[in-house]
Amino acid sequence: MLLSLAATAATAQDGQDTGFFHKQGIEGVTWEDLQASMPEYFGTGTSGGLGVADIPDIYGPGAVLNVGDIYMKVTNFSWFGNPYTNLSSDPAGQWPGASGVEYLNGAYFAVGAVNPYATDPNAIRRVSWFTEWRPPTLDPVDKMYRTYDGALNGARFVNDDSDFDPGTGAARFDEDFLDGRDNDLDGMVDEDFAAQGQQAIACVIRDDTEQAINATAREKHVPLGLETQQLAWAYSIPGYTDFNVVQYRIFNRSGHMLDSVYVGGLVDMDCGPVTKSAYWQDDLDMCRLPSGSFRYATLPTDKRLQDTTMRAASVPPEVPGDSSLCTSYEVRVHGFSLADDDGDDGQTPGIPTFLLVNHSVDPLGETGPPRVGFNAFRAFTTNTPYASGGNPTTDAQRYEFMSGQAGTNIGEDGFINQEQVMEKSDLAAWWSCGPWMDMADGASIEVTVAFAMAEGSRVEAAGYGADYLLYTAGTISGAELLSRYKSVENAFTIQVAYEGIYEENTSWSAFDLPNGHGRETQLRPGIGEGQVAATDCHDQTERQASYNIPDWFDFDCDYCTGAYDSRKRLGMLHRTWNADAPPPNPALNVSADYNYSDREERIVAPGDNQVLLAWDNLSQVTPDPKSGWLDLRGFRVWKAANWQRPVGSAGPSEDDWALLGEFRYFHYYTIGSNPTVIARNYTKTSETDSVCPKVFVPSYIYPVGSAHCPDGCRDTATVDICLQDGDLWNRQTGEIIHPTTMECVRDEFGGCEQNTACILGRSPCSSPANQETFVRYPVGRYRYLDREVKNGFVYFYSVTAFDSTGVGRSKIELSGRRAGTEADGVVPQGSPGTGKQVWVVPNPYRGYENIADRPSSWDLTPNASDPTGTHIDFMGLPRGQWTIKIFTVSGDLVQTIRSVDAVNESLRPEITASSGTTVPGYNRQQDNENDGQASWNLISRNGQDIVSGIYLFTVESSAGTQRGKFVVIR
Secondary structure: OHHHHHHHHHHHOOOOOOOHHHOOOOOOOOHHHHHHHOOOOOOOHHHHOOOHHHOOOOOOOOOEEOOOOOEEEEOOOOEEEOOOOOOOOOOOEEOOOOOOEEOOOEEEEEEEEEOOOOOOHHHOEEEEEHHHOEOOOOOOOOOOEEEOOOOOOOOOOOOOOOOEOOOOOOEOOOOOOOOOOOOOOOOOOOOOOOOOOOEEEEEEEEOOOHHHHOOOOOOOOOOOOEEEEEEEEEOOOOOOOOEEEEEEEEEEOOOOOEEEEEEEEEEEOOOEEOOOOOHHHHEEEEOOOOOEEEEEEOOOOOHHHOOHHHOOOOOOOOOOOOOOOOOEEEEEEOEEEEEEOOOOOOOOOEEEEEEEEEEOOOOOOOOOOOOOOOOEEEEEEOOOOHHHOOOOOOHHHHHHHHOOOOOOOEOOOOOEOOOOOOOOEOEEEEEEEEEEOOEOOOOEEEEEEEEEEEEOOHHHHOOHHHHHHHHHOOOOOHHHHHHHOHHHHHHHHHHHHHHOEEEEOOOOOOOOOOOOOOOOEEEOOOOOOOOEEEOOOOOOOOEEEOOOOOEEEOOOOOOOOOOEEOOOOEEEEEEOOOOOOOOOOOOEOOOOOOOOOOOOOOOOOEEOOEEEEEEOOHHHHOOOOOOOEEOEEEEEEEEEOOOOOOOOOOOOOHHHEEEEEEEEEOOOEOOOOOOOEOOEOOEEOOOOOEEOOEEEEEEEEEOOOOOOOOOOEEEEEEEEOOOEOOOEEEOOOOOEEOOOOOOOOEOOOOOEOEEEEEEOOOOOOOOHHHEEEEEOOOOOOEEEEEOOOOOOOOEEEEEEEEEOEOOHHHOEOOEOOOOOOHHHOEOOOOOOOOOOOOEEEOOOEEOOOOHHHOOOOOOOOOEOOEOOOOOEEEEOOOOOOEEEEEEEOOOOEEEEEEOOOEOOOOOOOOEEOOOOOEEOOOOEOOOOOOOOOEEEOOEOOOOOEOOOEEEEEEEEEOOEEEEEEEEEEO
16 A cells, blocks of 8 residues: 555656656566566565665665765665655755756666576576666665765775785785675674765675576576675765765676676666656757866876986986976766756756766776776667667677677777767666676676766757867867866866875885886786786886786886885875865764664654754764874754755755854864873862853853843853863854763773874874874764754754864865755654643644645645655643544544554664664654654545544543544645
């Protein structure tokens, strides 16, 4: 019934997209086909299937990247986006923020390969894609994991667990992917992974699960035996908020070699507001935007310069002694875009772009592509047959396309050269990269893509091709070209961000980094393979490499790849995605994965006309991933009210948030040769008396009864501000939040979890004198009470952390992004009644089709998880368990509501508690002992909207039976 209701509600909304496979069926796959192919996820009942919003992210709705300006759903079924809006209200690719304007339907991942050991001709060339990729098992451990740059055990290019390769002695880093399993077989789980961005979502998918092999499908699935580690992330820092990145690391787990491996997929971008009927039907192809080759000046801080300070006098001999080896380098952008025909009267101001950012390469072109780029591409209207350049619908067609046998649409320069699809329609595209030859069992390749957004229109974008030719001819500058086309500028920024910098890192062994200028490729034969001899672009004679003594070579003849300091005899580390990072936002007690009724140790947020916010000190104990400094400077507390769930909205938009307060973190050191922590900002004259500094506070509220303002008032004032180390204080109001004394977070040995890192501004971080240690505390370390709320209404809160980055004139503050999804909403609840005084609000209830006309201002726009969007509430309910029964005046039972019933089960998945047990993640009608309020969505026990009339109710509890009545007018 729930599935039926959701589908009906989604379809009924004017113009709401009901899913990729409902738009003319590009694969011919109907909704019924999908259900039949995945019975383990689309079963019925508590044990046979999952809730509406659990699909296709089977272990929880809300796997949405939302710290940047693109709100994008990520799944563990090989695609990102949300093609099933009839099942989940999560955004596919909305911009900016939760705007209700979509630019993405779904991007689907595919891998094709030749199995040279297959005896069945039909099994030789196969492609794994769409639902053929699934979580490895149905075990809850194979879920999606959240992380962020700077997370404990998640530092990139760092040996978090201090282990070494037993064969070579080299440090092992980032070897244990974040998936809840012991991948490196050292007895520890997720102890050394690589986190990215200010929000990241990790999962593992395979193409050889029992469920995928046995699934009902139009073509029998033949697995290749592949496993993919998928990591998707987003940034919240300025300049990086308009793109999300997805990285795939594909492993051959087949037990034998695979040949001619290609990676690619289908991309279906749609432009338009979801309130517009069939908004995807008026899109125009921009397949050559923003591809191009650009030069980028090497930054002075980038060691790939390899100037005279890094070069011995005779190395390299062919380079003038007063020059650098890499003053600039080529930045190649590979991508394709789409644009709305008319911009929907200003509602659709952006251009979406899909980018191939990086993939594994072989500079010699023997085992893989010599450089990053597409191997094949085709854009088409969704009704175009494959033979006419349309969508491939069988593995044979997919592999033919991906391998380029059906034409590549790629020019000699490596960029897309397909002619623009001139028809205004629903458009999609297939792409591929590769091939990788002779991929051994256990070997892996890596492919990184991005979904990006920028301001622009199809009229503006149409001139890019001509202007790019002017740029290549030297008629206009690169800066001028980028300023004209924001999509190109954003894509260029993404590629430069990936290229990152080369930096000195003395903690790495010589075996791990280049041992000569420009040497980008390491040769290390396998154990027992003996030695290999090779020459590179600068060798006069062959050099030998073996397993125990590998060597590095310059095969691409480019000094910009592979940087080395021959004076120090030290190779440089290539730090990709070299982005700044604010402290991670703290864990908050109103978040969906914390605020659920069955969490016994939780700090309850909703109260009677109040919300108590509580957060942890994660931001305090997490060092900056670049500098290593503990640079937290404070928190900002945000609130979103009056949200009525606009069509397509997954949560509050940027305009919905209001700042409740900025709280600065009091933690400083004395100045001098032996600095110590400043314990307080005041002079303590005795145990009972202190002299505190007087501070001007613009919005100070004088206490009731004070001489200045006997009745209490808000006014400017100069007041005593008494701060202790660790306090948070608001400069506008003078409010001080003291850290709460509480039990620490325990580590695996039972002690307090703690982190040691560098004191802000101190260097080098390796010196113990420049380090400080903080103990990790759970949610509740800091608390803030908001009384400006009303019972029964939905509110959202976000606590963001900010830091100090840089020194001197370059010093700036970086802050986390405020964000929230519908599942994170919190509803204040009235207190229990003390007598027979249960009543209904609103009474009478007046329902109007137009939500703006309803007097019940807490009503929300209906969506897939809440088909009515409305509720009435019973107030003054007694403590303890109770049961409400609702009747018509003729005595027919309409609905029964119990105190233990779920409230938001369609939004909340199951949760793995700290004890390791799985518990419901929803809130119950009686959420806690102080909750005296219950809601009803006006749906009868038969699943129908109730009609106008007078309704009677009883409340049965240990205190007896109470009776009442209410009126519904429709």
